[in-house]
Amino acid sequence: MNPTATHINYYFTCKRKLWLFSHNIKCEHESDFVKIGKIYHEDYDKEKIEIDNIKIDALRDGKVFELKKKNTAPKAAEFQVLYYLYVLKNHGTNTTGIIKYKENNRLQEVMLSEELEKELLEVLKNIELLCREDKPPEAKRIRYCKNCSYYELCFS
Numbered sequence: 001m002n003p004t005a006t007h008i009n010y011y012f013t014c015k016r017k018l019w020l021f022s023h024n025i026k027c028e029h030e031s032d033f034v035k036i037g038k039i040y041h042e043d044y045d046k047e048k049i050e051i052d053n054i055k056i057d058a059l060r061d062g063k064v065f066e067l068k069k070k071n072t073a074p075k076a077a078e079f080q081v082l083y084y085l086y087v088l089k090n091h092g093t094n095t096t097g098i099i100k101y102k103e104n105n106r107l108q109e110v111m112l113s114e115e116l117e118k119e120l121l122e123v124l125k126n127i128e129l130l131c132r133e134d135k136p137p138e139a140k141r142i143r144y145c146k147n148c149s150y151y152e153l154c155f156s
């Protein structure tokens with residue numbers, strides 16, 4: 001399996017969503033939150049860098065640059081950038097990353113330390129195991145449900 005940034009994000013926000021997504025179960029509904037996020041990212045479309053199965057928003061002074069609308073899932077954002085750094089490292093490029101939060105222009109530095117790399121590898125292994133399960137985890141109401149395209153599927 002070749003995880004994408006979306007797999008990493010769903011691992012930290014909702015494991016049921018990760019399973020549904022990894023089994024190609026799609027819902028038509030797209031929340032306003034997702035639409036706004038896409039509009040913000042359009043600014044960076046020309047700068048996107050694609051390597052293997054990742055798409056980096058841009059490079060700034062040689063650093064990975066990731067734009068986020070809000071700081072709603074900090075661990076997901078951090079591990080998304082750590083994953084980019086890991087893929088780049090495997091291609092012979094050691095660098096660091098910056099997450100910019102559009103809501104307040106806050107910048108967060110991200111570095112792939114030895115310890116975080118170990119944690120990332122554990123996350124990647126867990127993603128693979130979870131996606132291989134026959135059934136998704138049970139639906140539980142969490143803070144991310146209200147903007148989730150799977151809401152009807154989970155709770156109707």
Ligand code: SF4
Nearest residue numbers: 014017145148151154
């Ligand atoms: S609606 Fe909630 S429980 Fe269902 S997939 Fe989305 S976030 Fe997960």
